[in-house]
Amino acid sequence: MLLKFKIAVLILLVGFCICLINTKAFAIDTDQIYADKCEMCHGADGKGTSQGIDFGVQDFTNKEWQASRTDEDFVNSITNGKEENPNYIPFGDMLSEEEIKAMASHVRKFVQ
Ligand code: HEC
Numbered sequence: 001m002l003l004k005f006k007i008a009v010l011i012l013l014v015g016f017c018i019c020l021i022n023t024k025a026f027a028i029d030t031d032q033i034y035a036d037k038c039e040m041c042h043g044a045d046g047k048g049t050s051q052g053i054d055f056g057v058q059d060f061t062n063k064e065w066q067a068s069r070t071d072e073d074f075v076n077s078i079t080n081g082k083e084e085n086p087n088y089i090p091f092g093d094m095l096s097e098e099e100i101k102a103m104a105s106h107v108r109k110f111v112q
Contacts, residue, residue: 028099030106037094038103046110055087060110074104
């Protein structure tokens with residue numbers, strides 16, 4: 001009887017640990033990704049670095065521009081880059097689909 005109880009506790013503990021590992025793997029740190037992969041062109045303030053502006057970045061803090069682009073546009077551009085702008089590198093190989101969606105929402109935060 002006691003052994004069964006111990007086994008049950010053990011199973012629960014293992015389950016709990018697996019849960020913890022999973023949440024860690026799925027937590028996407030958009031601030032970190034932005035700082036590592038986006039800031040060099042888009043700037044910490046979203047307005048674009050001088051290098052980024054040379055490449056043709058838009059000002060992420062511009063409400064009218066944000067309103068003119070859909071979330072799908074953002075996901076698509078981040079994944080595939082822009083055919084008409086070779087300076088915009090695609091991130092489809094570097095970021096997962098979930099990360100790209102999270103980054104599209106992150107970009108929206110510059111106007112909130
Ligand atoms: C090498 C410079 C560079 C880097 C690094 C970069 N971008 Fe861009 N990004 C651009 C340029 C240039 C454009 C403008 C493309 C255009 O509209 O022609 C752009 C446009 C965008 C747009 C608008 C797309 C649209 O559909 O209008 C979003 C959103 C965006 N970038 C997000 C990101 C995110 C998120 C990252 C990091 C994961 C990132 N960018 C990294 C250069 C860069």
